[in-house]
Amino acid sequence: MNKKSAYTVAVVGATGVVGTEMLSILEERKFPVGQLLPLASSRSAGGEVTFRGDAVKIKLLTKDSFQGVDIALFSAGGNVSKEYAPVAVKAGAVVIDNSSVWRMDPQVPLVVPEVNPHDIEKHQGIIANPNCSTIQMVVALKPLHDHATITRIVVSTYQSVSGTGKDAMDELAEQCRQLLSFGDIKPKVYPHQIAFNCLPHIDDFLPSGYTKEEMKMVNETRKIMGDESIGIAATTVRVPVFVCHGESINIETEKKLSVEEARTILSTAPGVQLHDDPSMGVYPLQIDAAGTDAVFVGRIREDDSIPKGLSLWVVADNLRKGAALNAVQIAEELVK
Amino acid sequence: MNKKSAYTVAVVGATGVVGTEMLSILEERKFPVGQLLPLASSRSAGGEVTFRGDAVKIKLLTKDSFQGVDIALFSAGGNVSKEYAPVAVKAGAVVIDNSSVWRMDPQVPLVVPEVNPHDIEKHQGIIANPNCSTIQMVVALKPLHDHATITRIVVSTYQSVSGTGKDAMDELAEQCRQLLSFGDIKPKVYPHQIAFNCLPHIDDFLPSGYTKEEMKMVNETRKIMGDESIGIAATTVRVPVFVCHGESINIETEKKLSVEEARTILSTAPGVQLHDDPSMGVYPLQIDAAGTDAVFVGRIREDDSIPKGLSLWVVADNLRKGAALNAVQIAEELVK
Numbered sequence: 082m083n084k085k086s087a088y089t090v091a092v093v094g095a096t097g098v099v100g101t102e103m104l105s106i107l108e109e110r111k112f113p114v115g116q117l118l119p120l121a122s123s124r125s126a127g128g129e130v131t132f133r134g135d136a137v138k139i140k141l142l143t144k145d146s147f148q149g150v151d152i153a154l155f156s157a158g159g160n161v162s163k164e165y166a167p168v169a170v171k172a173g174a175v176v177i178d179n180s181s182v183w184r185m186d187p188q189v190p191l192v193v194p195e196v197n198p199h200d201i202e203k204h205q206g207i208i209a210n211p212n213c214s215t216i217q218m219v220v221a222l223k224p225l226h227d228h229a230t231i232t233r234i235v236v237s238t239y240q241s242v243s244g245t246g247k248d249a250m251d252e253l254a255e256q257c258r259q260l261l262s263f264g265d266i267k268p269k270v271y272p273h274q275i276a277f278n279c280l281p282h283i284d285d286f287l288p289s290g291y292t293k294e295e296m297k298m299v300n301e302t303r304k305i306m307g308d309e310s311i312g313i314a315a316t317t318v319r320v321p322v323f324v325c326h327g328e329s330i331n332i333e334t335e336k337k338l339s340v341e342e343a344r345t346i347l348s349t350a351p352g353v354q355l356h357d358d359p360s361m362g363v364y365p366l367q368i369d370a371a372g373t374d375a376v377f378v379g380r381i382r383e384d385d386s387i388p389k390g391l392s393l394w395v396v397a398d399n400l401r402k403g404a405a406l407n408a409v410q411i412a413e414e415l416v417k
Numbered sequence: 418m419n420k421k422s423a424y425t426v427a428v429v430g431a432t433g434v435v436g437t438e439m440l441s442i443l444e445e446r447k448f449p450v451g452q453l454l455p456l457a458s459s460r461s462a463g464g465e466v467t468f469r470g471d472a473v474k475i476k477l478l479t480k481d482s483f484q485g486v487d488i489a490l491f492s493a494g495g496n497v498s499k500e501y502a503p504v505a506v507k508a509g510a511v512v513i514d515n516s517s518v519w520r521m522d523p524q525v526p527l528v529v530p531e532v533n534p535h536d537i538e539k540h541q542g543i544i545a546n547p548n549c550s551t552i553q554m555v556v557a558l559k560p561l562h563d564h565a566t567i568t569r570i571v572v573s574t575y576q577s578v579s580g581t582g583k584d585a586m587d588e589l590a591e592q593c594r595q596l597l598s599f600g601d602i603k604p605k606v607y608p609h610q611i612a613f614n615c616l617p618h619i620d621d622f623l624p625s626g627y628t629k630e631e632m633k634m635v636n637e638t639r640k641i642m643g644d645e646s647i648g649i650a651a652t653t654v655r656v657p658v659f660v661c662h663g664e665s666i667n668i669e670t671e672k673k674l675s676v677e678e679a680r681t682i683l684s685t686a687p688g689v690q691l692h693d694d695p696s697m698g699v700y701p702l703q704i705d706a707a708g709t710d711a712v713f714v715g716r717i718r719e720d721d722s723i724p725k726g727l728s729l730w731v732v733a734d735n736l737r738k739g740a741a742l743n744a745v746q747i748a749e750e751l752v753k
Contacts, residue, residue, distance in 0.1 A: 233722050234722075235571045237652075237665035239575070239615045239656070257593050257597060258597055261590055261593060261594055273698070273702055273704070277657065277658050277704070278658060278702060278703050278704045279656060279658060279663050279702075279703060281663070281665070281700050281701070281715075282695070282698075286695040286696055289719070290716065290719075291718055312723060313722055314667055314720040314722045314723075314726065316573075316665040316667075316716070316728055316730065318575065318663070318665065320575065320615060320656050321613065321656070321657050321658070322613050322614060322657070327615050327654070329617070329652040329654065331571050331650055331652075340626065359622040359626060362608045362609070362618075364617050365617070366609055366615075366616070367613075367615060368609070368613070368614045380617050381626065382626035382627055383626075384650040385648075386569050386570070386571070386648025386649055387569065387648060387650075390650065392650055392652055394617045394652065
């Protein structure tokens with residue numbers, strides 16, 4: 082991308098939970114935004130968002146929206162990305178897309194800046210932002226993979242409802258209120274009650290019995306780490322938490338890694354914050370990670386059920402590092 | 418135990434969450450109780466419990482409590498079990514103990530009636546009831562182990578607060594109420610907020626970095642399955658759910674097991690109920706398992722990260738099958 086002092090940045094889906102985070106992160110990190118162009122469907126167009134203290138009109142997303150746009154951050158669902166990302170590219174924008182539709186396209190780099198920043202160079206207009214649960218896992222695991230070569234990952238997730246969107250957050254709050262006052266509830270966003278319940282079901286089921294979310298963790302991790310040989314078994318579970326995803330991760334490595342070695346590696350790893358002093362009650366927690374940028378890693382311990390194994394617990398803000406922050410970091414790499 | 422038409426049954430800790438379940442399960446399953454003797458500390462003694470429609474006085478637990486008692490069900494914590502179980506045995510009772518203090522004693526059988534009922538015969542007065550998270554795992558895995566020999570288990574749990582007791586259930590409800598009305602909370606039972614948060618911390622931490630809860634799953638599973646060679650890596654996590662534990666389990670077997678074979682085996686396995694039709698939204702859920710007796714198994718799928726692996730999701734009521742029901746089932750075996 083040609084170096085400029087300021088860029089015209091479109092945010093598609095500017096009023097969603099991720100879009101809102103994108104705006105505040107662009108502002109927080111002083112991204113060189115010349116003009117901001119918030120785009121949305123007819124439901125939100127005409128309204129306003131606040132950016133650097135100014136009210137900015139939300140425009141209706143159309144095929145003509147991208148003239149003069151340098152960077153378009155998309156977070157309005159797969160269908161919108163499928164239809165409008167090529168339009169934006171044709172108009173000369175670089176698209177950073179938060180949906181899943183372009184991620185596994187061989188022409189499209191799938192990037193976590195701490196892990197594979199150089200893949201950005203290969204872009205042909207679209208750069209994909211990985212799935213939230215994948216991003217935090219690879220930030221934690223890539224440094225260990227570089228030192229010891231991970232051969233297998235078994236991961237179980239504890240994912241918050243904000244990954245589904247604002248309606249899901251409202252549904253969790255409302256179901257809790259109802260159930261705590263002995264009222265009845267009727268699930269709308271999720272197929273079953275989410276308050277005080279865990280759902281081993283995120284995204285659609287595939288014929289194999291896995292969900293699409295689980296297969297995202299498998300396929301995207303391999304693509305980002307650049308290693309198709311890593312075996313990955315994922316179970317993704319929605320838990321009654323508003324923000325941040327937790328992950329219980331077990332890895333098998335080619336070279337033996339001790340707990341101390343893993344801690345040393347992770348203590349200087351980009352994007353990682355070590356929260357690992359269990360005897361003092363210090364381990365990654367969703368309530369602590371909310372609103373922050375780091376991927377928190379703790380509960381690192383040797384797994385003696387295999388000769389070379391480690392277990393760890395990883396938490397990050399799924400709206401920030403898992404989505405909006407990672408997208409803005411890609412934009413930062415792009416304009417470097 | 419000598420066959421009788423009715424037995425004098427003491428319930429130590431009769432007013433706790435598990436003790437209360439024990440009374441209702443003894444009644445539900447028509448256990449041949451001649452006389453019921455609810456025992457408790459001075460905090461509850463003098464009060465009453467209802468059993469088969471009658472009010473029964475709660476007596477103070479003392480060293481003289483067990484004269485004439487045939488079976489003593491203990492669920493009043495480790496210290497009480499340590500002190501009073503030997504007293505009860507000396508007085509002629511058989512103790513079925515729900516605490517962890519006797520479980521790994523080589524003299525004490527650790528029993529899940531669906532898995533190792535014959536171990537009961539070896540008892541010398543005390544029979545231990547395993548940890549809640551262990552019980553539901555072995556009920557689901559033993560039939561698969563018998564067919565295909567499990568060599569390794571990786572498990573991550575989603576455990577409800579009722580495993581901690583009534584105070585923890587109150588704390589979850591109260592924290593939710595406060596947070597939903599933007600109030601402040603102050604954790605008392607747990608070291609951190611439990612509402613809308615997951616705690617990767619159950620029971621105390623050991624120098625290895627594992628918790629005692631995690632090591633219970635390792636050691637108790639091996640003892641109950643009668644196979645010290647099974648490798649087990651456990652991560653135990655408290656989730657903001659009132660009742661029932663969920664478990665994401667990944668197994669490696671010596672003999673290849675297909676999903677269909679596993680389903681066939683589990684469809685007739687004692688204590689197991691298969692809830693495995695994900696395309697219809699059918700998988701084990703904590704809200705469905707609450708108040709029921711079965712161990713629910715679903716989301717069975719082949720793990721292609723290893724040549725012979727399966728993943729499954731297992732849910733059971735931790736107060737019933739995970740504690741009170743299993744104890745009463747042991748008593749039933751004892752008087753058979």
